[in-house]
Amino acid sequence: MSAYYEFKLPTKILSGDGALEHIPHELEGLGASRPLLLSDQGLEQVGTVKIVQEALHQGGMDPAETFCRIPPDSSIEVVNQVAALFRGKGCDSLIALGGGSVIDTAKGVGMVLxxxxxxxxxxxxxxxxxRGAHVPFVAIPTTAGTGSEATLVAVVADPANRVKMEFLSYHLLPDAAVLDPRMTETLPPRITAATGFDALVHAIEAATCLQRNPVSDAFAEKAMAQIVRALPRAVQNGKDRKARMVMANGSLLAGAAFSNSMVGLVHAIGHALGGVCHVAHGEAMTILLPAVMQYNLEKCKERYGELLLPLAGPEVYAATPAELRAQKTIDTLVALRQQLADLTGLPTTLSQTGRVKPEQFDEVASTALNDGAIIVNPAEANHEEIVGILREVWA
Known part of the structure; x- marks a missing residue:
């Protein structure tokens, strides 16, 4: 744990039933009245965009413009296009409705503006x-996974160079994060599982990386306890609003944790798999976590043992001898992953994704070595060791 640390979460959190209807008041307080509403076509088709538009209208603030063509892996080109639209329509604020791609696009637009x-x-x-000019920004997550509504990170694809670029700045944090159970009810089981496991990885890496601190640990451990208990319920019954809200809050807690500590090798390799092979981020996290934890085990044995308490509960923790707790933590996560895979078909190996070829391992490893997340992983990893991890999770 770092002897010196910083922790910042200036984002105001609006959480619970009816949270959407508070957005006009928040924007008015920020001096805004002409928001640009950003989302994707899927959320437009299932009616989620309309719910937000109606909530804004109820508060007397219709969007100046709505843009619903943000792709699953947003890019520099999309960010630049939206920034031009913002200026052309005379907008004065941003509302991002969606998962990590939409929210990160809004962060990119905010940077440009x-x-x-x-x-x-x-x-x-x-x-x-x-900081530059302040562009009021409200984030409405529709997945309980990325935690982007509470992070200083934006990940935007650079297709020309086959990488996902990471931007970090406290100025990227939204002014408000809106967690409303209506926003995740239509999320399919497999995406619920993948994004939920992504949130769990955020919490685990935040709690074990070299920059962890007492405050990020508190956020991360609370996130773990909430996610492992609510995720199977949210997968099995998407209309379970209590489970959905627990997941939404758990994802936000995990996001705030890693925003103030960092992640690690799971994300470094996962980002590379996304950039080189176009593996969905949540699926990459699900596949990689146990293998990377085994790789880190020697350096993290004591800390992994401590995490058995939030991940498995007090009875399992007390019944497990101290010297076996670290491995029990990993085994608990493997069991959760298998439960989710049985429920949804979520892949547990790279071969199951259908997107990765073994001959790409060298390029993935080289890309991962240039990812900022690898710097704070508790155990150093070289090219050959990363290729070894990829081989381990291949089949």
């Missing part, structure tokens, strides 16, 4: 830039 630019690439290295 704040720096009075036209190309996201000009904002590379945003962690060292001044």
């Amino acid at each position: 704040a720096q009075a630019g036209s190309d996201l690439l000009d904002a590379a290295g945003c962690e060292v830039l001044p």
